[in-house]
Amino acid sequence: MEVVIATPQELAVLAADAVEALLRRKPDAVLGLATGSSPLRVYDELARRHAETGLSFAQARGFMLDEYVGLAADHPERYRNVIEKEIVSRVGWAPERVQGPDGLAEDLAQACAAYEESIAAAGGVDLQILGIGTDGHIGFNEPGSSLASRTRIKTLTRQTREDNARFFGGEVDQVPRHCLTQGLGTIMEARHLVLLATGKGKAEAVHQLVEGPVSAMWPATIMQMHPHATVLLDEAAASRLQLAGYYRQTYASKPQWQGL
Amino acid sequence: MNLPRATVGLDIGGTKTLAALLAPDGLVVAQARIATTRGADGVVDGAVRAVQGVLRQAGQDAAALGGVGVGVPGIVDPATGTVRHAVNLGVDGVPLPLARRLADELGVGAVVENDLNVAAVGAAHLLPEPDGRSDDLAFLALGTGLAAGLVLDGALRRGSTGAAGEIGHVPVHPDGPVCACGQRGCLELYASGSAVEALWPPGTHGRSPDVPAPVALFEAATAGDPAATAAVQRYADAVAAAVRMLVLSVDVRHVVLGGGVAQLGEPLLEAVHAALVRQEAASAFVASLALPGRVRLAPGHVPVGAVGAAVLARAIPARPAAVRPAETA
Numbered sequence: 001m002e003v004v005i006a007t008p009q010e011l012a013v014l015a016a017d018a019v020e021a022l023l024r025r026k027p028d029a030v031l032g033l034a035t036g037s038s039p040l041r042v043y044d045e046l047a048r049r050h051a052e053t054g055l056s057f058a059q060a061r062g063f064m065l066d067e068y069v070g071l072a073a074d075h076p077e078r079y080r081n082v083i084e085k086e087i088v089s090r091v092g093w094a095p096e097r098v099q100g101p102d103g104l105a106e107d108l109a110q111a112c113a114a115y116e117e118s119i120a121a122a123g124g125v126d127l128q129i130l131g132i133g134t135d136g137h138i139g140f141n142e143p144g145s146s147l148a149s150r151t152r153i154k155t156l157t158r159q160t161r162e163d164n165a166r167f168f169g170g171e172v173d174q175v176p177r178h179c180l181t182q183g184l185g186t187i188m189e190a191r192h193l194v195l196l197a198t199g200k201g202k203a204e205a206v207h208q209l210v211e212g213p214v215s216a217m218w219p220a221t222i223m224q225m226h227p228h229a230t231v232l233l234d235e236a237a238a239s240r241l242q243l244a245g246y247y248r249q250t251y252a253s254k255p256q257w258q259g260l
Numbered sequence: 261m262n263l264p265r266a267t268v269g270l271d272i273g274g275t276k277t278l279a280a281l282l283a284p285d286g287l288v289v290a291q292a293r294i295a296t297t298r299g300a301d302g303v304v305d306g307a308v309r310a311v312q313g314v315l316r317q318a319g320q321d322a323a324a325l326g327g328v329g330v331g332v333p334g335i336v337d338p339a340t341g342t343v344r345h346a347v348n349l350g351v352d353g354v355p356l357p358l359a360r361r362l363a364d365e366l367g368v369g370a371v372v373e374n375d376l377n378v379a380a381v382g383a384a385h386l387l388p389e390p391d392g393r394s395d396d397l398a399f400l401a402l403g404t405g406l407a408a409g410l411v412l413d414g415a416l417r418r419g420s421t422g423a424a425g426e427i428g429h430v431p432v433h434p435d436g437p438v439c440a441c442g443q444r445g446c447l448e449l450y451a452s453g454s455a456v457e458a459l460w461p462p463g464t465h466g467r468s469p470d471v472p473a474p475v476a477l478f479e480a481a482t483a484g485d486p487a488a489t490a491a492v493q494r495y496a497d498a499v500a501a502a503v504r505m506l507v508l509s510v511d512v513r514h515v516v517l518g519g520g521v522a523q524l525g526e527p528l529l530e531a532v533h534a535a536l537v538r539q540e541a542a543s544a545f546v547a548s549l550a551l552p553g554r555v556r557l558a559p560g561h562v563p564v565g566a567v568g569a570a571v572l573a574r575a576i577p578a579r580p581a582a583v584r585p586a587e588t589a
Contacts, residue, residue: 097287
């Protein structure tokens with residue numbers, strides 16, 4: 001696991017560099033997309049590069065991590081609509097090339113199985129962008145999630161619903177209770193994981209992710225088992241790391257040829 | 261000029277309906293599955309919901325589509341998109357104008373085909389020929405029954421009356437048991453998925469009835485059970501006979517194994533290869549056909565029939581832009 005501590009803007013540039021390098025090497029790459037506040041600066045940077053340097057997403061494909069269950073197709077907080085606004089429409093991506101789990105399916109279990117098949121048929125995710133919840137969730141894999149789980153329905157914790165209430169007029173009761181999310185086993189099959197975390201609120205989750213024991217109590221800790229995981233942190237999110245000095249030293253002395 | 265647009269394909273089976281969303285460049289980008297509802301209204305309603313389900317994943321609605329294609333198990337008039345007879349869907353009295361009803365519901369053009377024909381088109385799409393050669397294959401469905409869909413020299417071959425590829429009802433053992441079709445010893449009795457169930461009935465040999473017969477049979481053979489090994493050979497010989505029949509009739513370049521039994525994957529392919537090699541040993545003529553190299557498995561992780569239906573929908577001409585009704589004089 002590689003840990004980089006920098007300013008939020010520098011982190012966004014690093015993540016965008018990784019995406020750009022992938023797209024230049026493999027124009028039909030499969031990107032894993034996350035919603036939430038963490039990746040927003042990355043999407044801004046990618047949109048800028050699309051507009052200014054012509055970085056092309058035309059042949060790429062995208063798979064979202066998760067979706068609320070039951071939000072109407074035109075609800076602005078439905079994640080497929082959020083991702084459309086935050087990245088898809090800004091980089092000239094054909095909408096049909098970006099998929100999310102169907103939170104309105106009549107048979108949610110079948111929808112989850114079909115979503116897994118779609119990812120497999122695409123050849124798997126090349127680069128997965130991730131955020132992390134204050135309780136250590138990635139995707140919507142809340143504490144207690146099976147470390148081998150696949151795409152399935154989950155119940156959101158009270159904490160997550162309170163964290164997300166700001167998108168629903170501040171009303172926790174407006175936040176859906178259920179979601180569909182790629183499982184930890186699904187996420188772990190992506191070939192490169194790039195997790196971004198900023199702000200003091202994420203410090204404990206980040207400490208557990210990087211330095212804690214692998215445990216379903218902190219689902220993101222499964223990333224310690226991934227052969228290619230990058231954790232991009234600002235100073236506040238890194239504030240509880242015990243070996244922060246070592247991570248800084250490692251990154252500062254990293255060979256030039258080695259990307260993320 | 262009309263830009264190519266995304267299409268949706270459906271494969272409506274007796275129990276489940278599979279949907280695929282095909283991007284304009286031919287990439288399968290999403291899939292969905294729902295339970296099939298029987299009866300004319302149920303089929304139409306289920307088809308609409310399946311289309312909407314696959315579109316929702318991409319944040320799209322039907323207005324973005326170039327058309328919808330549908331494969332159904334039954335007798336279809338592709339020219340009009342009418343289902344004449346589909347017992348498994350509960351459509352067997354009044355013909356169902358499925359294409360027209362879907363077009364009315366969704367506001368896009370629709371085409372309807374027999375399910376084996378869409379599977380053959382889907383296999384050709386997913387297994388493209390190198391060097392720009394025309395697709396040339398038979399999709400051999402090893403399901404409840406046994407039949408093949410044919411794409412010859414790049415074109416779907418339905419036959420003069422739609423019966424092309426119905427090789428399951430070629431009698432191969434004149435003294436064999438009576439087939440549902442009235443003849444004796446039809447190939448379907450030996451090479452279909454039902455034939456596997458007859459060879460190795462679910463719930464026998466110490467296995468739960470929930471384990472599909474092909475899985476139970478092939479696992480027992482792998483574990484060294486001599487009765488299972490013999491049964492696998494007998495079954496593979498029958499599938500090999502079907503392959504030989506298709507090649508000798510129309511000399512297709514590839515025979516693609518599909519249907520429920522083909523979900524066994526490599527073990528089935530290996531058994532059929534071995535059977536074809538055994539047949540080669542006995543006949544220089546058969547050996548000259550190079551049959552083992554022609555057989556392949558249907559691609560995994562994609563609903564092949566639904567993909568084929570979506571491919572057929574690409575041929576639907578773009579609808580003229582809505583004409584504003586003339587104002588009353």
